[in-house]
Protein backbone atom coordinates (compact mmCIF):
# COMPACT_ATOMS: atom_id res chain seq x y z
CA UNK A 1 0.00 0.00 0.00
CA UNK A 2 1.45 3.37 -0.97
CA UNK A 3 1.54 6.19 1.52
CA UNK A 4 -0.70 8.35 -0.64
CA UNK A 5 -3.52 5.81 -0.44
CA UNK A 6 -3.50 5.91 3.34
CA UNK A 7 -5.87 8.20 5.23
CA UNK A 8 -4.57 11.71 5.72
CA UNK A 9 -5.06 13.33 9.08
CA UNK A 10 -8.38 14.63 10.22
CA UNK A 11 -7.45 18.25 10.17
CA UNK A 12 -9.67 21.07 11.28
CA UNK A 13 -10.81 22.67 14.51
CA UNK A 14 -12.59 20.39 16.98
CA UNK A 15 -16.27 19.97 16.30
CA UNK A 16 -19.15 18.62 18.28
CA UNK A 17 -18.43 15.09 16.97
CA UNK A 18 -18.03 12.51 19.68
CA UNK A 19 -14.57 11.08 20.28
CA UNK A 20 -15.36 7.79 18.52
CA UNK A 21 -16.92 9.57 15.55
CA UNK A 22 -13.82 11.67 15.19
CA UNK A 23 -11.60 8.66 15.42
CA UNK A 24 -12.87 7.38 12.09
CA UNK A 25 -13.75 10.68 10.45
CA UNK A 26 -11.08 11.66 7.97
CA UNK A 27 -11.53 14.81 6.01
CA UNK A 28 -9.49 15.11 2.86
CA UNK A 29 -11.70 18.06 1.88
CA UNK A 30 -9.44 20.96 0.89
CA UNK A 31 -12.15 23.47 1.93
CA UNK A 32 -11.69 22.46 5.51
CA UNK A 33 -7.97 22.96 5.29
CA UNK A 34 -7.76 26.54 4.19
CA UNK A 35 -8.76 28.18 7.48
CA UNK A 36 -6.35 31.08 7.99
CA UNK A 37 -4.90 30.78 11.46
CA UNK A 38 -2.27 32.56 13.54
CA UNK A 39 1.23 31.21 12.93
CA UNK A 40 2.33 32.05 16.46
CA UNK A 41 0.66 32.79 19.80
CA UNK A 42 1.95 36.37 19.58
CA UNK A 43 -0.49 36.95 16.69
CA UNK A 44 -3.51 35.61 18.61
CA UNK A 45 -5.00 38.95 19.67
CA UNK A 46 -8.54 40.28 19.12
CA UNK A 47 -9.39 43.86 18.10
CA UNK A 48 -9.99 44.74 21.75
CA UNK A 49 -6.49 43.60 22.65
CA UNK A 50 -7.49 40.31 24.30
CA UNK A 51 -5.58 37.06 23.79
CA UNK A 52 -7.69 34.54 21.84
CA UNK A 53 -6.14 31.08 21.54
CA UNK A 54 -6.69 29.44 18.16
CA UNK A 55 -7.81 25.80 18.15
CA UNK A 56 -5.51 22.88 17.44
CA UNK A 57 -5.92 21.28 14.04
CA UNK A 58 -5.09 17.56 14.16
CA UNK A 59 -7.71 15.51 15.94
CA UNK A 60 -7.21 11.86 15.09
CA UNK A 61 -7.65 9.40 17.91
CA UNK A 62 -5.49 6.37 18.63
CA UNK A 63 -7.71 3.46 19.59
CA UNK A 64 -7.20 0.14 21.31
CA UNK A 65 -9.28 -1.31 18.46
CA UNK A 66 -6.69 -3.01 16.17
CA UNK A 67 -8.88 -2.25 13.13
CA UNK A 68 -8.92 1.50 13.68
CA UNK A 69 -6.83 3.76 11.40
CA UNK A 70 -4.55 4.59 14.33
CA UNK A 71 -4.38 1.45 16.48
CA UNK A 72 -2.45 1.42 19.76
CA UNK A 73 0.87 -0.28 18.95
CA UNK A 74 4.20 -0.44 20.71
CA UNK A 75 6.89 1.71 19.06
CA UNK A 76 4.61 3.23 16.42
CA UNK A 77 4.00 6.66 17.94
CA UNK A 78 6.34 9.42 19.07
CA UNK A 79 5.67 12.48 21.18
CA UNK A 80 7.44 15.78 20.44
CA UNK A 81 7.45 18.10 23.45
CA UNK A 82 9.01 21.17 24.96
CA UNK A 83 9.84 21.18 28.66
CA UNK A 84 8.73 24.80 28.68
CA UNK A 85 5.23 24.12 27.41
CA UNK A 86 2.56 23.29 30.00
CA UNK A 87 0.33 21.63 27.40
CA UNK A 88 3.12 19.35 26.18
CA UNK A 89 4.15 18.52 29.74
CA UNK A 90 0.64 17.25 30.49
CA UNK A 91 1.31 14.57 27.87
CA UNK A 92 4.79 13.84 29.19
CA UNK A 93 3.28 13.39 32.67
CA UNK A 94 0.92 10.77 31.26
CA UNK A 95 3.79 8.87 29.61
CA UNK A 96 5.46 8.67 33.03
CA UNK A 97 2.37 8.01 35.18
CA UNK A 98 0.87 5.36 32.92
CA UNK A 99 4.26 3.71 32.33
CA UNK A 100 4.19 4.28 28.59
CA UNK A 101 7.65 5.65 27.98
CA UNK A 102 9.00 2.35 26.61
CA UNK A 103 6.03 2.09 24.23
CA UNK A 104 5.93 5.70 23.04
CA UNK A 105 9.23 7.54 22.59
CA UNK A 106 9.57 11.25 23.07
CA UNK A 107 11.89 14.05 21.98
CA UNK A 108 12.39 17.41 23.69
CA UNK A 109 13.01 20.52 21.56
CA UNK A 110 15.44 23.31 22.47
CA UNK A 111 14.25 25.64 25.20
CA UNK A 112 14.41 28.83 23.16
CA UNK A 113 12.68 29.50 19.89
CA UNK A 114 14.78 29.93 16.79
CA UNK A 115 14.35 30.66 13.09
CA UNK A 116 12.37 27.79 11.59
CA UNK A 117 13.38 28.31 7.96
CA UNK A 118 16.11 30.08 6.02
CA UNK A 119 14.87 33.26 4.39
CA UNK A 120 11.77 33.44 6.59
CA UNK A 121 11.32 35.51 9.76
CA UNK A 122 9.13 32.96 11.57
CA UNK A 123 10.50 31.79 14.92
CA UNK A 124 9.39 28.70 16.77
CA UNK A 125 10.44 25.37 18.26
CA UNK A 126 13.72 23.98 16.90
CA UNK A 127 15.78 20.86 17.52
CA UNK A 128 19.45 20.97 18.49
CA UNK A 129 22.00 19.62 16.01
CA UNK A 130 23.46 17.33 18.69
CA UNK A 131 22.83 16.15 22.23
CA UNK A 132 25.67 18.37 23.41
CA UNK A 133 24.00 21.63 22.35
CA UNK A 134 21.62 21.96 25.32
CA UNK A 135 21.07 19.68 28.31
CA UNK A 136 17.66 18.03 28.02
CA UNK A 137 17.11 18.80 24.32
CA UNK A 138 17.68 16.24 21.58
CA UNK A 139 17.93 16.12 17.78
CA UNK A 140 14.86 14.65 16.07
CA UNK A 141 15.56 10.89 15.84
CA UNK A 142 12.52 10.09 13.70
CA UNK A 143 12.40 12.60 10.87
CA UNK A 144 15.72 14.40 11.23
CA UNK A 145 13.73 17.65 11.28
CA UNK A 146 15.42 20.86 12.36
CA UNK A 147 12.16 22.48 13.52
CA UNK A 148 8.66 21.49 14.64
CA UNK A 149 7.44 23.48 11.64
CA UNK A 150 9.08 20.86 9.42
CA UNK A 151 6.98 18.13 11.07
CA UNK A 152 3.79 20.03 10.23
CA UNK A 153 5.02 20.47 6.67
CA UNK A 154 5.64 16.73 6.33
CA UNK A 155 2.14 16.03 7.70
CA UNK A 156 0.27 18.56 5.57
CA UNK A 157 1.10 20.71 2.57
CA UNK A 158 -1.83 23.06 3.24
CA UNK A 159 -1.59 23.64 6.99
CA UNK A 160 -1.35 27.32 7.90
CA UNK A 161 -1.72 27.46 11.69
CA UNK A 162 0.73 27.50 14.61
CA UNK A 163 3.58 25.01 14.73
CA UNK A 164 2.81 24.03 18.30
CA UNK A 165 3.80 21.28 20.67
CA UNK A 166 2.75 18.73 21.75
CA UNK A 167 2.85 16.76 18.51
CA UNK A 168 1.85 13.10 18.61
CA UNK A 169 3.50 11.59 15.55
CA UNK A 170 2.73 8.37 13.70
CA UNK A 171 6.00 6.86 12.45
CA UNK A 172 4.15 4.42 10.18
CA UNK A 173 1.97 6.92 8.31
CA UNK A 174 4.53 9.72 8.71
CA UNK A 175 1.94 12.17 9.92
CA UNK A 176 0.64 14.03 12.95
CA UNK A 177 -2.01 12.04 14.77
CA UNK A 178 -3.03 14.81 17.11
CA UNK A 179 -1.67 18.13 18.41
CA UNK A 180 -4.18 18.85 21.16
CA UNK A 181 -2.98 17.92 24.64
CA UNK A 182 -6.46 17.51 26.14
CA UNK A 183 -7.17 14.80 23.55
CA UNK A 184 -3.72 13.19 23.66
CA UNK A 185 -3.95 12.63 27.41
CA UNK A 186 -7.32 10.89 27.00
CA UNK A 187 -5.77 8.46 24.50
CA UNK A 188 -2.78 7.81 26.73
CA UNK A 189 -5.12 7.19 29.65
CA UNK A 190 -7.41 4.65 28.03
CA UNK A 191 -6.17 3.25 24.72
CA UNK A 192 -2.76 1.78 25.57
CA UNK A 193 -3.78 -0.25 28.61
CA UNK A 194 -2.79 -3.51 26.92
CA UNK A 195 0.78 -2.16 26.75
CA UNK A 196 1.07 0.21 29.72
CA UNK A 197 3.03 -0.61 32.88
CA UNK A 198 0.26 1.00 34.96
CA UNK A 199 -2.94 0.04 33.14
CA UNK A 200 -5.04 0.31 36.30
CA UNK A 201 -4.35 3.99 36.78
CA UNK A 202 -7.46 5.67 35.38
CA UNK A 203 -7.26 9.45 35.51
CA UNK A 204 -10.68 9.87 33.89
CA UNK A 205 -12.76 7.19 35.64
CA UNK A 206 -16.42 6.85 34.59
CA UNK A 207 -17.87 7.84 37.97
CA UNK A 208 -15.96 11.14 37.99
CA UNK A 209 -16.13 12.07 34.31
CA UNK A 210 -18.92 14.65 34.59
CA UNK A 211 -17.19 16.34 37.53
CA UNK A 212 -13.78 16.25 35.82
CA UNK A 213 -15.14 17.76 32.61
CA UNK A 214 -17.01 20.52 34.45
CA UNK A 215 -13.97 21.35 36.62
CA UNK A 216 -11.60 21.32 33.64
CA UNK A 217 -13.81 23.97 32.04
CA UNK A 218 -13.44 26.68 34.67
CA UNK A 219 -9.82 25.77 35.44
CA UNK A 220 -8.90 26.04 31.75
CA UNK A 221 -10.68 29.38 31.29
CA UNK A 222 -9.58 30.93 34.56
CA UNK A 223 -6.14 29.42 35.13
CA UNK A 224 -4.52 27.32 32.35
CA UNK A 225 -5.48 29.67 29.55
CA UNK A 226 -6.18 32.48 32.00
CA UNK A 227 -2.50 33.18 32.70
CA UNK A 228 -1.92 33.54 28.94
CA UNK A 229 -4.86 35.95 28.72
CA UNK A 230 -3.15 38.05 31.39
CA UNK A 231 0.26 37.87 29.75
CA UNK A 232 -0.70 38.33 26.11
CA UNK A 233 -3.35 41.05 26.63
CA UNK A 234 -2.43 44.13 24.65
CA UNK A 235 -4.70 46.52 26.59
CA UNK A 236 -5.47 47.22 30.26
CA UNK A 237 -9.16 46.18 30.27
CA UNK A 238 -8.74 42.61 28.96
CA UNK A 239 -5.72 42.17 31.24
CA UNK A 240 -7.70 43.21 34.32
CA UNK A 241 -10.65 41.05 33.33
CA UNK A 242 -8.35 38.02 32.96
CA UNK A 243 -6.60 38.70 36.29
CA UNK A 244 -9.95 38.89 38.12
CA UNK A 245 -11.03 35.59 36.62
CA UNK A 246 -7.66 33.97 37.36
CA UNK A 247 -7.70 34.81 41.07
CA UNK A 248 -11.37 33.87 41.43
CA UNK A 249 -10.51 30.42 40.06
CA UNK A 250 -7.35 30.10 42.20
CA UNK A 251 -9.33 31.06 45.33
CA UNK A 252 -11.93 28.45 44.43
CA UNK A 253 -9.20 25.79 44.09
CA UNK A 254 -7.72 26.86 47.42
CA UNK A 255 -11.12 26.41 49.06
CA UNK A 256 -11.68 22.95 47.51
CA UNK A 257 -8.19 21.84 48.53
CA UNK A 258 -8.83 22.79 52.15
CA UNK A 259 -11.28 19.87 52.32
CA UNK A 260 -9.76 17.18 50.11
CA UNK A 261 -6.40 16.06 48.76
CA UNK A 262 -7.11 16.60 45.05
CA UNK A 263 -9.41 18.78 42.99
CA UNK A 264 -12.07 16.16 42.23
CA UNK A 265 -11.92 14.31 45.55
CA UNK A 266 -9.35 12.23 47.42
CA UNK A 267 -8.10 10.60 44.23
CA UNK A 268 -5.72 11.94 41.58
CA UNK A 269 -7.44 12.73 38.27
CA UNK A 270 -6.73 14.32 34.92
CA UNK A 271 -7.83 17.67 36.35
CA UNK A 272 -4.91 17.63 38.80
CA UNK A 273 -2.36 17.05 36.05
CA UNK A 274 -3.90 19.81 33.95
CA UNK A 275 -3.83 22.23 36.90
CA UNK A 276 -0.35 21.22 38.10
CA UNK A 277 1.43 22.20 34.87
CA UNK A 278 0.24 25.79 35.32
CA UNK A 279 0.86 25.98 39.09
CA UNK A 280 4.46 24.77 38.78
CA UNK A 281 5.25 27.61 36.32
CA UNK A 282 3.30 30.27 38.22
CA UNK A 283 5.71 31.78 40.74
CA UNK A 284 8.77 31.35 38.52
CA UNK A 285 7.26 32.80 35.36
CA UNK A 286 3.61 33.85 35.20
CA UNK A 287 3.74 36.03 38.33
CA UNK A 288 6.54 38.07 36.75
CA UNK A 289 6.33 37.89 32.95
CA UNK A 290 2.53 37.61 32.67
CA UNK A 291 1.83 40.12 35.50
CA UNK A 292 -0.12 37.59 37.62
CA UNK A 293 1.16 39.24 40.76
CA UNK A 294 -1.77 39.75 43.08
CA UNK A 295 -0.65 36.68 45.01
CA UNK A 296 1.95 33.96 44.54
CA UNK A 297 1.09 30.24 44.70
CA UNK A 298 3.55 29.94 47.59
CA UNK A 299 1.29 32.29 49.56
CA UNK A 300 -1.67 29.91 49.27
CA UNK A 301 -1.36 27.28 51.99
CA UNK A 302 -3.27 24.53 50.21
CA UNK A 303 -2.36 25.23 46.59
CA UNK A 304 1.34 25.35 47.43
CA UNK A 305 1.32 22.09 49.39
CA UNK A 306 -0.80 20.50 46.65
CA UNK A 307 1.72 21.53 43.97
CA UNK A 308 4.50 19.86 45.98
CA UNK A 309 2.35 16.77 46.52
CA UNK A 310 1.85 16.26 42.78
CA UNK A 311 5.47 17.13 41.96
CA UNK A 312 6.55 14.34 44.32
CA UNK A 313 4.44 11.61 42.67
CA UNK A 314 7.04 9.20 41.18
CA UNK A 315 7.84 10.28 37.62
CA UNK A 316 6.37 13.78 37.84
CA UNK A 317 9.53 15.67 38.77
CA UNK A 318 11.18 14.38 35.57
CA UNK A 319 8.59 16.34 33.59
CA UNK A 320 9.65 19.64 35.17
CA UNK A 321 12.79 21.33 33.86
CA UNK A 322 12.84 24.82 35.32
CA UNK A 323 15.87 25.87 33.25
CA UNK A 324 14.00 25.17 30.02
CA UNK A 325 10.85 26.82 31.39
CA UNK A 326 12.61 30.06 32.34
CA UNK A 327 14.88 30.20 29.31
CA UNK A 328 11.88 29.81 27.04
CA UNK A 329 9.38 32.19 28.56
CA UNK A 330 11.87 34.95 29.31
CA UNK A 331 13.95 34.35 26.19
CA UNK A 332 11.40 33.74 23.42
CA UNK A 333 8.96 36.60 23.81
CA UNK A 334 10.82 39.78 22.88
CA UNK A 335 7.56 41.77 22.81
CA UNK A 336 7.19 41.15 26.56
CA UNK A 337 10.81 40.87 27.66
CA UNK A 338 12.95 42.49 24.93
CA UNK A 339 16.28 41.95 26.67
CA UNK A 340 15.62 38.35 27.60
CA UNK A 341 17.05 38.79 31.08
CA UNK A 342 16.09 35.86 33.28
CA UNK A 343 14.97 36.69 36.84
CA UNK A 344 17.07 34.84 39.41
CA UNK A 345 14.32 33.68 41.76
CA UNK A 346 12.45 32.34 43.51
CA UNK A 347 13.99 28.82 43.10
CA UNK A 348 11.34 27.00 45.09
CA UNK A 349 12.21 23.54 46.41
CA UNK A 350 9.20 21.48 45.40
CA UNK A 351 10.79 18.42 47.00
CA UNK A 352 10.38 19.96 50.46
CA UNK A 353 7.81 18.39 52.76
CA UNK A 354 4.08 19.03 52.38
CA UNK A 355 1.01 18.48 54.53
CA UNK A 356 -1.31 16.76 52.06
CA UNK A 357 -0.96 13.38 53.79
CA UNK A 358 -3.56 14.71 56.24
CA UNK A 359 -6.24 13.57 53.77
CA UNK A 360 -6.85 9.85 53.32
CA UNK A 361 -6.81 8.61 49.74
CA UNK A 362 -9.85 7.00 48.12
CA UNK A 363 -10.65 5.20 44.87
Ligand SMILES: N[C@@H](CCC(=O)N[C@@H](CS)C(=O)NCC(=O)O)C(=O)O
Nearest residue numbers: 040041085087163164165179180181
Ligand atom coordinates in the same frame (compact mmCIF):
# COMPACT_ATOMS: atom_id res chain seq x y z
N1 LIG B 1 -4.32 23.67 22.68
C1 LIG B 1 -2.97 23.21 22.52
C2 LIG B 1 -2.02 24.37 22.83
C3 LIG B 1 -0.57 24.04 22.55
C4 LIG B 1 0.28 25.33 22.55
O1 LIG B 1 -0.24 26.46 22.52
N2 LIG B 1 1.60 25.15 22.60
C5 LIG B 1 2.48 26.32 22.55
C6 LIG B 1 3.61 26.20 23.57
S1 LIG B 1 3.10 26.41 25.22
C7 LIG B 1 3.20 26.34 21.22
O2 LIG B 1 3.77 25.36 20.80
N3 LIG B 1 3.18 27.50 20.55
C8 LIG B 1 3.88 27.68 19.33
C9 LIG B 1 3.71 29.07 18.78
O3 LIG B 1 3.00 29.88 19.38
O4 LIG B 1 4.29 29.34 17.73
C10 LIG B 1 -2.74 22.03 23.44
O5 LIG B 1 -3.29 22.03 24.55
O6 LIG B 1 -2.06 21.10 23.04
